[in-house]
Amino acid sequence: MMSVQLTLDKLLERAVDLFPDRELVTKLPDGSTHRYTYADAYERICQLAHALDELGLEQGARVGVVATNHYRHFELYFGPACTGRSIHMCNMRLPDHHFVHTVDDAEDEVLFVDPAFVEKVAANADEFESVEQYVVLGSEAEIPETDLEPVTDYESLLSGHPTEYEWPDIDEDTEYGMCHTSGTTGLPKGVPYTHRAMYLHSVMGGHVDANAIGERDTVLPVVPMFHANGWGIPYGATFVGAKQVFPSVHTDPESIAHLIDEEEVTFSAAVPTIWLEMAEYLDENPEVDISNIDRLTVGGSAPPESLIRRYDEEYDAPILQGWGMTETSPLGTLSTLRKEVTELPTDEQYEYRAMAGFPVPGMQVRVIGDDGEEVPRDGETMGGLEVRSPWVTDHYHNRPEENEHAFTEDGYLRTGDVAVRNELGYVDVVDRDKDMIKSGGEWISSVQLENELMAHERVAEATVVAVEHDRWQERPLAIVVPTGTGELSEDDLESHLAETFPDWWLPDAYEFIEEIPKTSTGKFDKKRLRDRFDIVLEAEKEGDAET
Template sequence: MLGNMMFQPLLISSMIEHAGRYHADTQVISKNTDTNMTITNWGEVHQNSKRFANALSALGLAHADRVATIAWNNHRHLESWYAISGSGLVCHTINPRLFPEQLVFIINDASDRVVLFDKTFTPLIKAVKPLLTKVEHFICLDAADDAIREAIPEVKFYDDLIAEQPATFDWPLLNENAASSLCYTSGTTGHPKGVLYSHRSTVLHSYGIIMPDSLNLSAREIMLPVVPMFHVNAWGTPYAAAMVGCTLVLPGPGLDGASLVSLIDTYKVSVALGVPTIWQGLIAAAMQSGSTLESLKRNVVGGSACPPSMLKTFKEQFNCETIHAWGMTETSPLGSANQIKAKHLGLSEEERFNLRLSQGRPPFGVDLRLTDAENGTHEIARDGVTTGNLQIKGSWILNNYFGKEESALTADGWFDTGDIATLDADGFLKISDRSKDLIKSGGEWISSVDLENMAMGHPEIAMAAVIAAEHPKWDERPILIAIKKPESQLTEEEVLEFYADKVAKWQIPDKVIFVDAIPLSGTGKMLKKDLREQFGRVLLES
């Protein structure tokens, strides 16, 4: 017997319809590529998304055709998202920081028929255009510009296209399992792989984000997604923002600390989201300017582990609660978020702080487990101590990669994340390392993340990476690659002494190498593969 309830498919178009109807006057604040600010609202975003849906339809695109976007977080990009997915096309966000060869591969692999781009990226589009085998239309997300038309003669301009179209469009009644958007993994080894999200998975993921035990979003918030819309769809926050109708502040290309401090203080941002490297710049800029970031009540840290010193600085210097979260492209990305339970309220400040250092616990909709072998199925204890291979399953988790028939799951239906972690009985997750970044020294495992977090606690270290270096006796030993803060005269001996009372002697790095820069991926993660290639044999050479 079936229940007697109305059925409505879970569709992305329903979220922008809700925002346009019930939150029409709520502001969407956007910094443009020319640094000017545009203040619009959900009502106008809703109308322009319909105008652009009409424009896409006029181009003759068919259901499930891919439309690529190479753009910053701004209002035009946001409007285009809802137009693309809502009309039954697939929104393919592309990271402009990729190597041109990777960018060409991704666009061709996805068979994109249209490329939308911010004018910032005109030279990039001009360079790769001859290699794009299936792209038929190039649309600049801006007003008409003769310089862009000279570089790309066939270009169309977003503002011109929507000016020609009405703000009426009937969103198609799609199957909720239809594809909605496409993101590619960062591709640190081999070609990037596509992850194809559905309308259903995206709407459920949005519900997962807004819950109090997750990111706790509501119509009362003023949200600043610093994480780019080309990085796992800005962690799904533009969808969640429409679902709850919160004020949205889109930072455009200005992701430096001073620009972010200005946005937070000017527009009274209450919640912001980004990777640790972004927050390092924000903290430095706030301290230099004297800003207390008074409006910022909480920030979300993901992408890589949050150093304890950063969490402490946000709390003690800015009275800002840091939510440590974990996820990946294959998980949409939310896999866990750190919100404490009622029983933890009686803990001491130090005990709660230590709990906050973990990546949190899974929301309803996903499940986590640890196994004793990569891609294995034998589950191990959830005791908060025993480490294992982290696996996940749920309503917004990958089944198979785009264009691949074979399953990406274990024999019993879980996705192996490649992370090494512990889980406790409450589900609190603590990532020890990526499996490829663990250091095996004399048969014992050493966590590079733990050593990095300790180094980041030193007042004169701006950034730190720990890698495995080859060793003639112990196979591998940890070495620390560090960037000093300006004017610092820190020595290798002082850094090693700093470790002395924090970790077992055999885990202390064998060497400290000071550098001017540490290579980062397009999503702000440290490229340890590049560091291993550069420094992985230094202990053999000394």
Template sequence: MQSTMMNMPLNITSVMNFADKVYPNVEVVSITADNPRHRYTYKDAFARVRKLANALAKLGAKQGDVIGTLAWNDYRHLELYYAISCSGMVCHTVNPRLFDEQIDYIINHAEDQWVFIDVAFVGTLERLQDKLSGVKGYVILTDEAHMPETSLNNVHCYETLLAGESDQFDWPELDENSASAICYTSGTTGNPKGVVYSHRSTILHCYASSLPDAFGLSRNDITMPIVPMFHVNGWGLVYSAPMSGVKLVMPGPKMGDGETLCELINSEKITCSAGVPTVWLALLQYLEKSGKTIDTLNRVTVGGSACPLSIFDAFRDNYNVIVQHAWGMTEMSPLGTYNRVNDDAHEKMSKEEFDTHRLRQGRPICGVDLRIVDADGKELPWDGESSGAVQVRGPFITERYHKLDTGGAEDGWFETGDVAFMDQDSLMQITDRTKDVIKSGGEWISSIELENCAVDHPKIAEAAVIGVSHPKWTERPLLVAVVKEGEDISKEEMLDWFDGKVAKWWIPADCVFVDDLPHTATGKLSKKDLRDDYQNFQWSDV
């Protein structure tokens, strides 16, 4: 027997058309370099998206072409997301924080035909344009009054490009399996690798990530995605917010500024937000100094790296905001697990149990099949003890990398590179990255657990733990920490902090205080750089 259901393709155009029709008056608010507070509606946005689609066609862009962007989170970037993908082209969000060599590599590897760039990144493309022989031209995301002088060839002003175009456009019928976007991994080892998303995978991820036990978005929400739109499609919020009728507030180049984030939360009455731990540290530090509150905000999602308990406690105890852990990766669109903790659960648990519960990365969302395997590939039980490599599969998880025959999924499962265990409540606890786990005296030590413990010290702002070669123990953990402004702490006091909190042999063998820690282009701690910096570290006991 065959289904009697209509066979409608799952494509991004359907999200756009739905939001345009059902939620036309919901606002999109942005900070841009040329406008401190731009405000319009979804109806306005999608009228401009149709103008942009006409402009792209006039530039000679056609279905299947890859169109690059180097841009912040704002309304123009939102327009690019929809105009490019819904025209049957591929939206390539380039991370402007990458090294020049990486940006050069991925623009050429993806074969970008045109590149749309924020004013702040014009200099980057000027340095690289001689190497970008496949790029036909550039569009600067501003108006004529703010157009910079530039040596870029065949350059256009975004607003001028749109000004003369019709706001009517006949969207093509697209195969749901056709490419909609491409995003490259941050390339901490080797060249960045491209992950190509389809319209179908994007929509399925959109549905799954919006469920009540994930982002839980509704038309009563106002969200501010601080996670960059150039990083894994902004965790999909650029699609799920319009689909759910959610007002979007986009901080543009101010996404790391605590004062701006606080002002936006209060003036736009934001209810939920998403970002990496460093963003929340910046906001909390500003709130503490200023004495201001964030009364409308009720929940924030944290991902990208493990979040220390001190951030959970500061938000909950001081501002009545629930912090929810999420985990995923570029290869997963990106959401894989989500820990939507019911804050009432703490009434039924001891504080220690509740803290353990909320620090976990969460349950798999629908569409993500997840397993933990040992070194021989044998699946391990979800018993809260058996730790192994995390493997995933599903309809919005990559099977392979763009233009690469190696890597990607093996035997139908994608190797994430994370080490974790699953507890009896189906909550995942990441214990380390495969490449970051420390082996000392034949036993494994979790760098993440040590980092979280270190940051819980009231005088520590940020910390990283790496394994450094040791003549007796093979490796020993070295703590590298940033002290909070105005605080002072000795090495002995820092190391004594771990006593009773972790196993004795886990306690770092030494500690180094630094002004700041290296981060990757996506805000994660760069353990690779730290290992390079301290590869010849001299242990005091040697």
């Protein structure tokens, strides 16, 4: 058959050929709205391609982008890739030393930077070893006062270049981009992606048994475009020619809710905290209607079942859970309901929707026990989650040690997540192996405890971490943010948890705080919490756990 390479120019060419008039909408930082079409975007991407040539970037050179989600970032999703270069999607929310590490690790030769991040970049520029030039993502007037140099602005860079470009023939196994992991458990790790992987990931995003993103959808990626390729949404949506909406800095609940309402968004995606916060906003502003939504994808960490119910019952906006990793492009499993599940009573269906989900087509998944065999599919036996797919990485960039341990001999990635599996093949992620609480030789899942805490009506957010214990090794500490409406005591929470969990799972201590610190990608920052609550519990302090 024809050796048509699975490269990203194909996605773009399809959109501009068949859907030239479909819109790409950006809510700009100043609150105004920028609208243009795939045809417009295409011309500018061609100009960008010429500009990259003029900058003297070689094949394979990495182009760093430090930007929120907006149309210029979208252009950068294609310009470098379609010319044989690589986009490095930088996570500027990382702490400085991690941020610098990622830029150096990727050896970015140029950085495209939002005006708002110029200061942060400039403050670290001394430490960049490879960066030779800077481009500010705006017009000349938008370049802030800065020491960075050489610096130019994006609009001047593009202007004057031809609006057509002959894409080179690129082998599908060429790197098109790189992301770093979120740094939740340590130094972020670089994952280089190939054209083939993202092409296949984009196709699968449109599969009816996966995200089913089609041309009739309007997508709104709230998830940052630096977080695992914006979960592949900008590429998948381009492939089908769907309308796209970018929020730039406006990722607060109010702005997102209004964008969904006004732009008739049918598909959006973010980490759970975003949807948790938006629920508060929607309750206070019942005139805002988000019921256009068909799928509100949530991933990055597990959403509580209570959140899924709330979005169904109160806002008519179904939540769809996804599990994935930077290493998996990221689509791995989705809590779509297979036929057998749609025939179950509603309550049981919610149990399924609260799971990490079912492997999407093209993704091989297994849960391996200590004996090296697949664990029984009983929904109870825990094991290490391992995955294999054309869009899963086979190595980390510059990390020989991790590379030695992260892959099995038969080519699966060890995800570092602990999971169970049930008869119907659904995976539920119990916890990260690093976050599991080892109490007297038995494992307690921090995720299950925190999700049950968040189901309490007077809890806004909650997390659970291990603290040292002189007798049981580790015991759970619950850290809770009350909603503030009504009283909330340790006893309330303990009796609430006791309805679901055995005595020995119940936290030994509760801390009430105002806000749970989040990581750069909006996950609960357990590293920071463990440092902050670095206490040692003693046996006599315990209640039930000891008996």
